[in-house]
Amino acid sequence: MILSARDVHKEFPQPGEPLRVLRGLSLKVERGETVAILGASGSGKSTLLALLAGLDGPTRGSVEVAGRELSRMSEPELARFRALNLGIVFQQYHLLAGLTALENVSLPLELGDAPEPEARARRALEQVGLVDRTGHFPHELSGGEAQRVAIARALVVEPALILADEPSGSLDASTGEAVMDRLLELVRSNGATLVLVTHNAGLAARCDRRLELVGGVLR
Numbered sequence: 447m448i449l450s451a452r453d454v455h456k457e458f459p460q461p462g463e464p465l466r467v468l469r470g471l472s473l474k475v476e477r478g479e480t481v482a483i484l485g486a487s488g489s490g491k492s493t494l495l496a497l498l499a500g501l502d503g504p505t506r507g508s509v510e511v512a513g514r515e516l517s518r519m520s521e522p523e524l525a526r527f528r529a530l531n532l533g534i535v536f537q538q539y540h541l542l543a544g545l546t547a548l549e550n551v552s553l554p555l556e557l558g559d560a561p562e563p564e565a566r567a568r569r570a571l572e573q574v575g576l577v578d579r580t581g582h583f584p585h586e587l588s589g590g591e592a593q594r595v596a597i598a599r600a601l602v603v604e605p606a607l608i609l610a611d612e613p614s615g616s617l618d619a620s621t622g623e624a625v626m627d628r629l630l631e632l633v634r635s636n637g638a639t640l641v642l643v644t645h646n647a648g649l650a651a652r653c654d655r656r657l658e659l660v661g662g663v664l665r
């Protein structure tokens with residue numbers, strides 16, 4: 447099992463009663479599985495992904511990735527673990543504006559002290575069809591190109607687990623489809639595991655398993 451969330455609660459403080467977004471959620475994902483997470487806007491999907499990535503901590507409950515409990519790691523340990531084991535594709539691309547496409551993609555390798563960052567980043571950009579855009583800064587890329595750079599960055603370390611939040615959400619239907627084709631293809635050829643948040647039923651149908659986030663739990 448690559449991912450295990452147990453009885454996870456997430457509350458956000460607010461005046462009066464706290465906002466209870468996740469309410470005893472559990473999730474187990476096997477290596478190599480692709481799992482779609484559906485759910486209404488505001489149901490807590492991005493909140494859940496942030497917890498699975500260790501970018502935020504649960505109010506209660508535990509999250510284990512590859513047998514390591516995230517809350518037991520120190521911040522630097524967690525940053526390194528994330529850089530080497532997790533590929534994260536955010537709802538917005540989060541490319542660094544001051545870095546070229548190639549530099550954005552090689553960054554996780556450099557953070558993890560991995561060998562040959564530049565050559566591997568170049569190969570990752572080749573895989574998403576962007577070998578001729580390596581020197582472009584984010585503002586010089588189209589939306590679909592930027593999203594493909596974000597995917598290359600998520601996949602460059604060949605992570606065991608990829609967490610993707612609506613990765614085709616801001617793209618037109620056919621570009622979105624092409625970006626997702628590429629993501630699923632790369633996930634499957636690397637034997638990686640994918641947890642994909644999406645509103646798109648067609649996309650969800652292409653995953654091995656579909657879960658819906660309702661009332662703070664998955665069903």
Ligand SMILES: Nc1ncnc2c1ncn2[C@@H]1O[C@H](COP(=O)(O)OP(=O)(O)OP(=O)(O)O)[C@@H](O)[C@H]1O
Nearest residue numbers: 458459465467485486487488489490491492493494
């Ligand atoms: N840092 C925060 N502080 C307070 N409330 C938050 C915070 N982050 C999220 N929320 C609230 O938690 C709920 C879930 O937010 P979340 O972003 O997880 O929804 P989502 O399912 O990803 O929605 P969407 O489909 O629109 O992206 C929302 O009601 C939101 O207002």
Ligand SMILES: [Mg+2]
Nearest residue numbers: 491492493537
């Ligand atoms: Mg969201």
